[in-house]
Amino acid sequence: KQFAEEVEEKTDGEVKIRLFLNGVLGSEREVLEQLQNGAVDITRVSAANLENFNPIYRAFNLPYIFRDEDHFYQVMTGPIADEVYQATADSGFTGLTFFDSGARSFYTKSKPINTPEDLVGQKIRVINSNVSIRMVELMGGTPTPLPYGEIYTALQQGVIDGAENNPTALTIGLHGEVAKFFSQDEHQRIPDFLVISNAASDKLTDEQKAIVKAAAVHATESFRGLWTTAVADAVTQAEAKGVTFNKPDPAPFRAKVEPLIAEFRADPQVGPLLTRIIDGQ
Numbered sequence: 001k002q003f004a005e006e007v008e009e010k011t012d013g014e015v016k017i018r019l020f021l022n023g024v025l026g027s028e029r030e031v032l033e034q035l036q037n038g039a040v041d042i043t044r045v046s047a048a049n050l051e052n053f054n055p056i057y058r059a060f061n062l063p064y065i066f067r068d069e070d071h072f073y074q075v076m077t078g079p080i081a082d083e084v085y086q087a088t089a090d091s092g093f094t095g096l097t098f099f100d101s102g103a104r105s106f107y108t109k110s111k112p113i114n115t116p117e118d119l120v121g122q123k124i125r126v127i128n129s130n131v132s133i134r135m136v137e138l139m140g141g142t143p144t145p146l147p148y149g150e151i152y153t154a155l156q157q158g159v160i161d162g163a164e165n166n167p168t169a170l171t172i173g174l175h176g177e178v179a180k181f182f183s184q185d186e187h188q189r190i191p192d193f194l195v196i197s198n199a200a201s202d203k204l205t206d207e208q209k210a211i212v213k214a215a216a217v218h219a220t221e222s223f224r225g226l227w228t229t230a231v232a233d234a235v236t237q238a239e240a241k242g243v244t245f246n247k248p249d250p251a252p253f254r255a256k257v258e259p260l261i262a263e264f265r266a267d268p269q270v271g272p273l274l275t276r277i278i279d280g281q
Contacts, residue, residue, distance in 0.1 A: 002215075003017070003215050003216060006211075006219075007211060007215045010215065011208055014208070015204065017042065028045045028046060029049055031045070032045055032050075032093075035093055035197045036091070036197070040197070041196060042197070043194075043195060044192050044195075045192065045195060046191075046193075047193060048060075048129050053091040054091070055269040056084060056270055058131065058264065059274045059277060060190055061129055061132065061188065062131055062257075062264060063253075064188075064250065064257065065261070065274065069100075069103070069189075072100070073100075076098045080273065081095075083273075085193075088195070092197055093195045093198060094195065094196060094198070094201065095193050095195050096194045096195065096196055096213060096216035097213075097217055098193050098194070099192040099194065099223050099227075100189070100223070101191065101192050102165075102166025102167070103166060103184075103186035103189050104166060104186070105164060105184045105185050105187065106119070106124065106163075106185060107162055107163060107164070107169070107182040107183065108124075108179055109158075109161055109178060109180065110161065112183050112244065113162075113183035113185065113248060115252055116139045116253055120140045121142070122161040122162055123159070123161045123162075124143055124144060124163060124164060125151050125163035125164070126144065128145040129145075132145075132164075133145065135187065135257055138260060139253055140256070144159075144160050148173070151175060152174055152177075155175060155179055162181075163175065163179070166231065167231050167234040167238060168231065168234045170234060170237075171238055176237075180243050180244060181243070181244055181246070182243055182245045182246075183247075184245060184246065184247045185248050185250050186250065187257075
């Protein structure tokens, strides 16, 4: 809303952004298709759904490529991100900014996850991504891809033993009602991207493009504070409902997925970007 309001104000009402919230236009993938055919101008989409448009987005789905939140923001506000924003120009859209969708960690029904060995024999829901599936396999668990909307029932019925996401899944998704252990290993930080179609961008003057870009950056700056508060509130609410939080040493988990990182470092399309992210170049 802040983004839309700032664009309208700074362009004296010449550019208006109409918001469609909560998936009313379809899934992220469906809305990306609408973006390409001109039905939608701008959308927010996970890096996981941008893999199909440019392989370098695979780098953002890998575990432990960001040391912590500060490293994540350092990369995502620097020259690396600017290059990534342009990577889909041939697919009909480019990036404006990013949003933090949180650090993903394991949460389970029967026991906390303190080491990779605790994942052995545990069926863990993952997003339907080859990287996420491989990650859990290497850590010792049994990956089980499921839509987000099915997690609660699957936990309740014992179809899965746990899942992985940020703490808001415990409260907004109500998963804390059935999964009472949240282990903050923070294995992934998969950003969301705000992208604009080339067709929409081409309608704007240079001045209007600059206003849209600046408003997008300002939205990200505001979002960081809002997101930090939302996560802290989720932890407090989940603890009040009986969820126990623990912080395992990430080093053993990171060691388990090193073969996956090494594989992508050797990939000619993803490797150069991945090396710059990890090595801080």
